[in-house]
Amino acid sequence: MEFILVQTLSGLASAASLFLVASGLSIIFGVTRIVNFAHGAFYMLGAYMAFTLTDRWTGAFGFWGAIIAASLVVAVLGALMEMVLLRRIYQAPELFQLLATFGVTLMVQDIVVLIWGPEDLMGPRAPGFTGAVTVFGRMVPSYDFLLIALGPVVLGLLWLLFHYTRWGVLVRAATQDRDMVAALGVNQKWLFTSVFALGVFLAALGGALQIPRTTVSHSMDLAIIVEVFVVVVIGGLGSVLGAFVAAIIVSELNAFGILIFPKISLILVFLVMAVVLVIRPWGLFGKPESAPRPAAGLSIRPWRPFTPAERIAVAVGVFGAAVLPFFLGNYALTVGAEILVFVLFAASLHFLMTVGGLASFGHAAYFGLGAYGAAFLVKFTGAPMEAALLVGPLMGLAGAVVFGWFCVRLSGVYFAMLTLAFAQIAWSIAFQWVDVTGGDNGMLGIWPSTWASSPRGFFWLALGIAVVGVGILRVLVFSPFGYGLRASRDSALRSEAIGIDRRSMQWVAFIVAGTFAGISGATFAFLKGSVFPDFLGIPTSVDGLVMVLLGGIETVSGAVVGAVVYKALAIWLMSQTDLSKLVLGAIIVLLVVAFPKGIVGFLEDLRYRLRPPRANGAGPKTAGYGIAKVEAAE
Amino acid sequence: MTALLDVRNLAKSYGGVHAVRGVSFSLEAGQILALIGPNGAGKSTCFNMLNGQIRPNAGSITLAGQDITGLAPRVVWRKGVGRTFQITATFASMTVRENVQVALLSHHGKLWAAFRYAGAAYLKEAEALLALVGMEAQAARPCGELAYGDLKRLELAIALANDPKLLLMDEPTAGMAPKERVDLMRLTAGIAREKGIGVLFTEHDMDVVFEHADSVMVLNRGELIATGSPEAVRRDPQVRAIYLGDGLLYDAKHREGDAA
Numbered sequence: 001m002e003f004i005l006v007q008t009l010s011g012l013a014s015a016a017s018l019f020l021v022a023s024g025l026s027i028i029f030g031v032t033r034i035v036n037f038a039h040g041a042f043y044m045l046g047a048y049m050a051f052t053l054t055d056r057w058t059g060a061f062g063f064w065g066a067i068i069a070a071s072l073v074v075a076v077l078g079a080l081m082e083m084v085l086l087r088r089i090y091q092a093p094e095l096f097q098l099l100a101t102f103g104v105t106l107m108v109q110d111i112v113v114l115i116w117g118p119e120d121l122m123g124p125r126a127p128g129f130t131g132a133v134t135v136f137g138r139m140v141p142s143y144d145f146l147l148i149a150l151g152p153v154v155l156g157l158l159w160l161l162f163h164y165t166r167w168g169v170l171v172r173a174a175t176q177d178r179d180m181v182a183a184l185g186v187n188q189k190w191l192f193t194s195v196f197a198l199g200v201f202l203a204a205l206g207g208a209l210q211i212p213r214t215t216v217s218h219s220m221d222l223a224i225i226v227e228v229f230v231v232v233v234i235g236g237l238g239s240v241l242g243a244f245v246a247a248i249i250v251s252e253l254n255a256f257g258i259l260i261f262p263k264i265s266l267i268l269v270f271l272v273m274a275v276v277l278v279i280r281p282w283g284l285f286g287k288p289e290s291a292p293r294p295a296a297g298l299s300i301r302p303w304r305p306f307t308p309a310e311r312i313a314v315a316v317g318v319f320g321a322a323v324l325p326f327f328l329g330n331y332a333l334t335v336g337a338e339i340l341v342f343v344l345f346a347a348s349l350h351f352l353m354t355v356g357g358l359a360s361f362g363h364a365a366y367f368g369l370g371a372y373g374a375a376f377l378v379k380f381t382g383a384p385m386e387a388a389l390l391v392g393p394l395m396g397l398a399g400a401v402v403f404g405w406f407c408v409r410l411s412g413v414y415f416a417m418l419t420l421a422f423a424q425i426a427w428s429i430a431f432q433w434v435d436v437t438g439g440d441n442g443m444l445g446i447w448p449s450t451w452a453s454s455p456r457g458f459f460w461l462a463l464g465i466a467v468v469g470v471g472i473l474r475v476l477v478f479s480p481f482g483y484g485l486r487a488s489r490d491s492a493l494r495s496e497a498i499g500i501d502r503r504s505m506q507w508v509a510f511i512v513a514g515t516f517a518g519i520s521g522a523t524f525a526f527l528k529g530s531v532f533p534d535f536l537g538i539p540t541s542v543d544g545l546v547m548v549l550l551g552g553i554e555t556v557s558g559a560v561v562g563a564v565v566y567k568a569l570a571i572w573l574m575s576q577t578d579l580s581k582l583v584l585g586a587i588i589v590l591l592v593v594a595f596p597k598g599i600v601g602f603l604e605d606l607r608y609r610l611r612p613p614r615a616n617g618a619g620p621k622t623a624g625y626g627i628a629k630v631e632a633a634e
Numbered sequence: 635m636t637a638l639l640d641v642r643n644l645a646k647s648y649g650g651v652h653a654v655r656g657v658s659f660s661l662e663a664g665q666i667l668a669l670i671g672p673n674g675a676g677k678s679t680c681f682n683m684l685n686g687q688i689r690p691n692a693g694s695i696t697l698a699g700q701d702i703t704g705l706a707p708r709v710v711w712r713k714g715v716g717r718t719f720q721i722t723a724t725f726a727s728m729t730v731r732e733n734v735q736v737a738l739l740s741h742h743g744k745l746w747a748a749f750r751y752a753g754a755a756y757l758k759e760a761e762a763l764l765a766l767v768g769m770e771a772q773a774a775r776p777c778g779e780l781a782y783g784d785l786k787r788l789e790l791a792i793a794l795a796n797d798p799k800l801l802l803m804d805e806p807t808a809g810m811a812p813k814e815r816v817d818l819m820r821l822t823a824g825i826a827r828e829k830g831i832g833v834l835f836t837e838h839d840m841d842v843v844f845e846h847a848d849s850v851m852v853l854n855r856g857e858l859i860a861t862g863s864p865e866a867v868r869r870d871p872q873v874r875a876i877y878l879g880d881g882l883l884y885d886a887k888h889r890e891g892d893a894a
Contacts, residue, residue: 484745494723
C-alpha cells in the first residue's frame with residue numbers, strides 16, 4: 001500500500017516536466033498548426049543552459065534565477081528559429097514542417113556536444129529542497145513535492161494568462177480561427193512569434209527543472225519528444241488541460257508499468273493510447289481536425305509509366321549496376337549493397353507517403369521488425385538465409401497489420417506522431433527485452449549462405465531484391481489499386497463519393513509498405529551479420545524520409561534516386577567529419593526551405609521548361625507547395 | 635409503382651438549431667427537381683443527408699424501394715446515386731481521363747486489382763463519358779490545370795460513371811460564367827431526360843432553375859414551404875416574401891399565418 005503511494009508520488013513528480021513540455025507543444029500547435037519536433041531539443045537546451053548558469057550563480061536566488069534565465073535565453077533562441085525558419089514554411093505540408101524542425105533537432109544535438117562535451121553532466125541540488133521527506137517509512141525527495149505542486153500552478157497560471165490578458169484572448173481566438181484574427185487587424189507575425197517563444201519557454205523550463213533530479217545528457221531530447229507525442233496524442237493537440245491530464249496518465253503508467261512488466265514498461269502506455277485512439281481519435285480533450293491539409297506528394301503533373309526509351313535506360317542502368325562487381329573492390333561493393341538495401345526501404349516509404357499520402361515518421365519499425373524476424377529464425381530455428389529472407393519480413397508485415405490498423409484512423413500530424421510512437425515502442429521492446437533480443441548488444445552471427453557470403457555475391461543478391469521489390473512497387477503505383485489509393489489522397493470527399501473505401505485502401509498500403517520495408521530490413525541483417533535496436537530507431541525512419549524528399553516527393557522515381565544519393569553522401573560524410581548530424585540537419589533544413597521538389601522533381605521541371613509536352617497544352621508549371629498556377633482552358 | 639427517391643420526415647439538428655425538419659418529398663425517374671431557398675435554409679444539409687455524408691436524426695430515405703437512411707456515401711453510390719459538389723472535388727494529380735477511369739474502376743469493383751495498368755482500363759467508356767460532357771479534347775490534360783467550368787463538367791462525367799439512377803447536384807453552376815451555366819444545365823437536363831435519370835439539384839441562379847426544373851421545392855429555415863411547378867412556385871406569396879424580403883419574416887403575426 002505504502003509502496004503504491006510512493007510510486008504514485010514519483011509518477012506525479014515526473015508528470016510536471018512532461019506537462020510543461022507537452023503544453024508548450026500544444027499551445028504552439030493550437031495557433032501555428034505546426035508540430036514542433038525541435039521541442040525536445042529546446043527542453044535539452046534548457047537543461048544544459050540551466051546547468052551552466054547554476055554553476056555560475058549560487059545560492060537560492062542564484063539557482064532559481066538561473067533556472068528562469070536559462071528558460072528565457074532558450075525562449076529567445078526559439079523565437080529566432082521561428083522568425084528565420086518557420087515563417088518560411090507555414091504554408092508547407094505538415095511533413096515538411098516536421099522534417100525541418102527535426103533537422104534543427106539534429107543540429108542542436110551536435111552543437112550541444114560541441115559546447116558542453118559528450119559526457120553526462122550532474123547539476124546541483126535545488127537550495128532548500130535537498131533533503132527527503134519520509135512518507136509511510138519511505139524516503140521521497142522533497143524536490144518531488146515541489147514538482148508535484150508546480151504542475152497545477154503552471155496550469156493555473158496559463159489559464160489566467162489565456163483568460164485575463166488581451167494577448168491570451170488573442171491566442172485563444174487564433175486557436176479557433178486564425179484567419180478571422182488576422183482579418184481583425186492583429187499582427188499575425190508577432191502573435192505567432194510570441195506564442196512560439198512561450199511554448200519554447202515552457203519546454204526549456206521543463207528541462208531546467210530536471211537538473212536536480214537527473215543527469216543532463218545529449219540524448220534527452222528524443223527521449224522526451226516521443227513521450228510528449230504520446231501525451232498530446234492521448235490528451236489532444238491544442239489542449240493545455242489535455243496535456244496536463246495525459247501527462248499524469250502517462251507518468252503514472254510509466255511508474256507502475258515498470259513494476260508490472262519490468263522488461264517492457266512501455267506496453268501499458270501503448271495499450272492506453274490504443275484504447276483512447278479507438279474511442280476518441282482526436283485525444284481526450286482534442287477536437288477533430290477541420291479540413292485536412294493537402295498531403296505532401298500532390299503533383300500537378302500527372303504520373304505516367306516509363307516510355308520505351310526510358311525503359312531501355314532503366315534496363316541499361318540495372319545492367320550497369322549488375323556488372324559493377326567486376327570493377328569495384330570489396331569495400332565499395334559492401335557500400336553498394338547497403339545503398340541497394342536502402343533503395344528498397346525508401347521505395348516502400350515512398351509508396352506509403354507519396355502514393356498513399358501518409359507521411360510515416362516510424363517506418364523504420366517495419367525495417368527493424370523484418371531484420372529481427374530474420375535474426376530470430378536464424379538464431380532460434382537455425383534456418384538458412386534463403387528461408388529467413390522469405391519468412392523474416394512477415395514480422396514486418398505483422399507489425400504493419402497491427403500498428404497500421406490504428407494509424408490509418410488518423411491523418412496528418414496525428415498520423416506522423418502515432419507512427420513515431422509505435423516505432424519507439426518497437427524500439428524499446430527490442431532494447432529492453434534482453435533475454436530474447438539481446439538488448440543493446442543486439443544479435444550477432446546472422447550470416448548469409450555461402451553463395452552470397454562474398455561481397456560480390458551479396459551485392460548481386462541485394463541488387464536482385466531491390467530491383468524486384470522496386471519493380472513490384474512501381475507496378476502497384478500504376479495499378480487500379482495505386483490509382484484508388486492516390487484518389488483517396490487527392491480528395492477524400494470525391495473518393496468516398498465514388499465508392500472508394502479509403503481506410504481499407506490505406507491500411508493495405510500500410511501493410512504493403514511495411515512488408516517491403518521488412519524485406520529490406522531482413523536483407524540488411526544479413527549484410528551486417530547482426531541486428532541492433534538502432535534499426536528501429538528514429539534516425540533510421542528520418543533517413544528514409546530524407547531520401548524520399550531529396551529524390552523528389554512528387555515523383556515516382558524520386559525515392560530510388562534519393563536513396564542512392566543520400567546514402568552515398570551520408571557514408572562519405574561520416575568518413576569526413578565528426579559533425580555529421582550538424583551537416584545532415586542543415587541539409588534537411590535547406591532541402592525543405594529551398595529545394596522542396598527534390599532532384600527528380602527539379603529535373604522534371606527542367607525538362608518541361610525545355611520541351612513542353614504538347615503545343616496546345618499549358619506551358620511549364622512552377623508549382624511551389626502544391627499551389628497550382630491554374631491556367632484558363634481557352 | 636414506387637418513386638425513385640422517397641424522402642419522409644427528414645430531420646437534422648445541430649445543438650438546438652433545427653437545420654432541417656420534417657422534409658418529405660419524392661422524385662420520379664427522369665424528373666428534374668430543384669431545391670431552392672435562401673442561404674442557411676438547410677439545402678446543403680439536406681443534400682448531404684441524401685448521399686450519406688451526414689446522418690439524419692430522424693426520417694427515412696428510400697431509393698427505388700430500398701431504405702438507404704444513414705448508409706455511408708460510398709455505399710449509397712454503389713446503389714446508383716451520383717453526386718457533384720458545390721466546390722468541385724476531383725483528383726488533381728491525375729489527367730482528366732484518369733479521373734473518370736478511377737470512377738469506372740470503382741464502379742466495376744476492380745480497385746483491388748494490383749497487377750494491371752490502370753491507365754489502359756475502360757478507355758472506351760471513359761472516352762464516351764468525356765464526349766458526353768464535351769471534354770473529349772481535353773482527356774489527356776492534367777486535371778490540376780483545368781478551368782473551373784471544365785472541372786464542373788468533369789465532375790458531371792465522374793458522377794455519371796456508375797450509370798446512376800439518381801444524380802444529386804449541389805449548386806452545379808456556382809462559380810461559373812453565365813453562358814457556361816446555361817450550357818452545363820442544358821447538357822445535364824439533356825442527359826437526364828435521355829437516360830431517365832432523376833436529378834435533384836440546388837441552385838441560386840433562378841434562370842437555371844426555371845428553365846430546366848420540372849418541379850421546384852422551396853426550403854426555408856429547415857422546412858419545405860412550397861412545392862410545385864415552377865410557375866406555381868413563382869407565384870407563391872410566401873416564396874416571394876422570402877426572396878424579396880418584405881420584412882415580415884421574423885414578425886410573430888406572419889409566423890402565425892405560416893402555421894394556418
